[in-house]
Amino acid sequence: MIELMGIALVVGALWVVGSIVGLMFKLVFGLIGGVFHLLAGAVGLFIGGLVMLLVLPLIALSLLPVFLPALILFGLIWAVVHFARRPTTTSVAR
Numbered sequence: 001m002i003e004l005m006g007i008a009l010v011v012g013a014l015w016v017v018g019s020i021v022g023l024m025f026k027l028v029f030g031l032i033g034g035v036f037h038l039l040a041g042a043v044g045l046f047i048g049g050l051v052m053l054l055v056l057p058l059i060a061l062s063l064l065p066v067f068l069p070a071l072i073l074f075g076l077i078w079a080v081v082h083f084a085r086r087p088t089t090t091s092v093a094r
Helices: 002-062 064-084
Strands: none
Touching: 002 064
């Protein structure tokens, strides 16, 4: 019975040591993976921003025929309001 208890203690101790080693590996590789994940996300945002800078003007130009009537209407309203205003009079202090 003492031998069985000794074997159980040795197996249990090896299991605890193996669990701690596995925990350390998981922690270290998780931290390293997190750092690489953040780096890849930052690079992805940078490349995505550059692509958007190149693509958005093309999208705006392609949508210009859709928005042209509204732009002309807003421009006409702005011109009417702008020319309908009287110039402001400034009072000269003496």
